[in-house]
Amino acid sequence: MNPTLPLHLQVNGQAVACEADASRSLLEMLREDLGLTGTHQGCDTAQCGACTVLVNQRPVKSCNRLALQCAGQAVQTIEGVAPADGPLHPVQEALRAHHGLQCGFCTPGLVMRLIALLDEGAAPDEAAVREALSGNLCRCTGYEGIVQAALSLLQPLARDPA
Ligand code: FES
Ligand code: FES
Helix, strand or coil, X not given: CCCEEEEEEEECCEEEEEEEECCCEHXXXXXXXXXXXXXXXXXXXXXXXXXXXXXXXXXXXXXXXXXXXXXXXXXECHHHCCCCCCCCCHHHHHHHHCCCCCCCCCHHHHHHHHHHHHHCCCCCCHHHHHHHHHHXXXXXXXXXXXXXXXXXXXXXXXXXXX
């Protein structure tokens, strides 16, 4: 068994102290050590985007990031985007309103990617949204509802920049 090292980071706003060996992925740590199973494992080869989380507010495929690389960083998972008994995050609400939620396997990763997209000041056009989503594969849709959800959030921001 590989030796483990202590690891301190923030997950969903909470300080976390755990241990990880040099080969443990952030995805394994989140799901197996912290029980945050809303982050899904799809390809495990950095292609499908199902495992997307935010690290210091940037989208990261957690299957492709070592846990130890996240020392001292702030990780946000789907569990952290809205209270369990409260209102949905605006991205979740837009996906619901535009029928962008289907089987749900890819959905947590898409939500995290779209949250990052809003922060990036992306152009409010379909090409920019589809480019941003090119690393998040959804096997059961034509992406139409997902793209429309993203545009419904980006277009008001472009008209009324903060
Ligand atoms: S499981 Fe990480 S990109 Fe597919
Ligand atoms: S809703 Fe994404 S794979 Fe089905």
